[in-house]
Amino acid sequence: METHARSVQLTELTADVSITARPFFERHGSTVEAEQHPVSDGMPLTNYKMKKKLLDSAVCLSGQLACHTQDQAKTVRDHLPLHLALTRAEPGCRSFAVTATIDPLMWQVEERFEDAAACDTHQERVASSEWGQATSDIERRYLVITTVPEMVLSPGAVVSSAVPMTPSGITTSAASTVGAGASV
Template structure:
């Protein structure tokens, strides 16, 4: 399993896999394994993993269909793919090397998790490559075991990883604190649209930014169904009109539960152990 290491956001569209995607997704798989993963595996391991001479479109297509696969596109062109089966196992998550730094992997994992939640699955599992492990850890997966499967007589290394997805709402509480009247005017000018767009996002349970007795300070209360929905919200906000207009305005948060991840609100980034984003279990 491989993917990009991107955090940037572009116009990524996720849709269900179809037969017409077979050739493109196979090409993405081969490119991701032979190029992206080459930093962490030897040429012998890459050859055993990719096995391009053993791949055919008919078998590939049948396997993709069985695994409930999704395709990510950028500007209409296939850029990556993933899947999740009926028990929450993710067999593949790959992104084309040319599409790194476009938010493709993050959008794919969000769709996979949304599917699992709709199906009321308790957890997601995956056998994750060395290269992909940091990405999965950033998205709430933990390592259950280091594994050494043998493919084509060659020993590889990957990790059995798991993520519990029931009752994992993300809650944030804090303040948006302006230091000048111009900043306060900027908030007032952009707030209505920001509220409407956020409340319309999949996975947003509630989102409120309300005035306080101080005309320069607003109270912020957010609740998202799960981490993937919150991460997708952050990506949208970072490149939005609101995010760009308010990037220099101070965010004040206090934590009720520490969680080792990074929170980005607008274009400001802080560590969650000093902010008020709590993972409620």
């Protein structure tokens, strides 16, 4: 059913499910919208209105972590394993990679979160984390891209918004691009 719903460009699926079916639906990405108490043949029941989003706006971050000294590079090496593990365990983190480059003072950063809320939650956690404190003086050269799935628009259209970020996570400017054939 989900495959068909995606093929006809539906953005969500909803279902009224029983107490026993609720865990199954949650394991497959549905969330509870409301607890309901219908009456059937004079018998009160409890069920749940569940919803599964089929399309969302992913947030991708791409860039570099640029150290200026060997001490900064050592700080990254020392704190990175825990930072990777904590970030990858966050709800809404689809992928997270920080990899060394040929330059021993530079790391390539690639992040993908399922939506802006998950990315914001990540940024809040990082700001107060051991990683955030230890690496606060290391330069970040990031570009944040928010994508809207093309199925929401006309076929072949892709909309994205690119926002450069400073080390504090504050955006400095924004630019949007629209792919060919878009009708926004």
